[in-house]
Amino acid sequence: MPTPRPCETHLELVKFSYGLPHLAQALERERKVKIVALGSSSTAGADRILPFPPRLEMLWRNQKQSFGRMIDIINRGIGGQEAPEEFARIESDVIAEAPVMVIWQVGTNAVYKNYNFDQVQATLEAGLDVLAGLPLDVVVMDSQYTQAIVGTPDLLKLANQFMSMIADVAASRKANLFCRFALMRQWVDAGIPLSELDDGAQEHLHTSEWATDCVTQALLGAINDAVARSASASS
Numbered sequence: 001m002p003t004p005r006p007c008e009t010h011l012e013l014v015k016f017s018y019g020l021p022h023l024a025q026a027l028e029r030e031r032k033v034k035i036v037a038l039g040s041s042s043t044a045g046a047d048r049i050l051p052f053p054p055r056l057e058m059l060w061r062n063q064k065q066s067f068g069r070m071i072d073i074i075n076r077g078i079g080g081q082e083a084p085e086e087f088a089r090i091e092s093d094v095i096a097e098a099p100v101m102v103i104w105q106v107g108t109n110a111v112y113k114n115y116n117f118d119q120v121q122a123t124l125e126a127g128l129d130v131l132a133g134l135p136l137d138v139v140v141m142d143s144q145y146t147q148a149i150v151g152t153p154d155l156l157k158l159a160n161q162f163m164s165m166i167a168d169v170a171a172s173r174k175a176n177l178f179c180r181f182a183l184m185r186q187w188v189d190a191g192i193p194l195s196e197l198d199d200g201a202q203e204h205l206h207t208s209e210w211a212t213d214c215v216t217q218a219l220l221g222a223i224n225d226a227v228a229r230s231a232s233a234s235s
Contacts, residue, residue, distance in 0.1 A: 005210055008190070009218035013183050016176035016222050019230030020137040026100040027227060032070040036094050038086055039105030042144060043077025046206045047199045051077065053103075055216040063220075074099070082109040087123040090130055100136055103219075104128075107143035107166050107181070111159045112205060121165050128173040138175040141219075142166045144211075145184030146197050147204035176226065183218055184211065 026033045037043050037053040045051035057073040076093040078085070083106045094102050104127065110120045124140075131138050142163050143149055150156045163181045170177040184207075188194050197211045198204045207215065 005192070007210075007214035007217050008187065009214065009221050010183055010186055011218075011221050011225060013186060014179050014218050014222045016139070016178070016226040017171070018174060018176050018226070019233060020101065020139075020176070020223065020226040021230045021233075022100045022135060022137045023223070024227045024230035028231065032072065034097060034099045035071070035073045035101045035103065036097050036099045037073055037075050037077060037103045037105070038089070038094055039077045039103075039141070040081045040086075040109050041077065041079035041206065042108055042141075043075060043103075043105045044079050045075075045077070046079060047201045049199050049206060049209055049212055051075070052212060052216045052219065053077070055213060056220055059216060059220050060223075063224075077105070080109060080113075082106065082113070082115050083120045083123040083127065084115070087127040090127055094131070095134065101139065102131060102136060103139045103141055103178070104131075105141040107159075107162050108149065108205075110162045111143060111149050111155065114158070117161070117165070120162070121169060124166065124169050125173070128169065128175050131175075132173060138173075139178055139223075140166060140170045140175050141178040142181045144197075144205075144207050144215075145181050145188065145194075146207060147194055148198070149205070150185075150194070151204065176222075178219055178222060180215055183215065187211075187214075 053073045053075040057071055060071045149159050199206050199208045
């Protein structure tokens with residue numbers, strides 16, 4: 001049986017620019033913590049690969065610093081959607097749940113389905129403006145780095161344009177960005193074949209079992225780091 005590939009989570013690439021004060025406070029004071037994951041099939045799950053929300057929930061609950069707290073990550077991913085459709089669901093799928101944090105995954109279908117650039121930017125901005133007025137922390141997660149997203153020069157150019165826009169919008173709204181695209185690109189630059197990062201389905205779009213698991217570990221590492229910084233700042 002082959003040795004599993006080690007997971008390099010590269011905190012230096014995915015570290016959040018800001019703390020997570022609402023989450024840190026909830027972890028300190030409450031037993032139950034609710035988080036909403038909003039997005040497309042990267043969030044909902046596809047091709048029988050367990051997606052990141054339930055993986056994150058299990059990893060989080062099992063780590064020592066959780067102290068037995070109940071971490072609930074509510075999966076509000078719908079396959080095929082992008083920021084315009086997800087923006088329309090913020091009231092029902094995020095606000096109605098009253099979470100302490102939302103992880104908004106965007107960018108994949110913007111590239112894969114060649115969405116209108118300005119529409120994606122406008123609805124992402126509008127959604128972050130709505131979320132900014134709520135007592136919660138926001139993490140924006142950008143696209144995966146797989147063949148369907150970067151497999152040709154034209155696709156790669158489009159993907160880079162969308163990822164740059166997502167980063168700029170997140171920065172302008174002081175929202176944390178989880179740079180999934182840069183993390184996975186680093187793995188390819190380090191020698192992992194691009195073909196090993198998708199699940200082998202015909203579309204070559206969704207992340208493999210290993211890549212999904214390692215992305216989730218990196219996300220938890222970035223969250224833990226931001227929570228620790230927020231807790232330190234408030235003490």
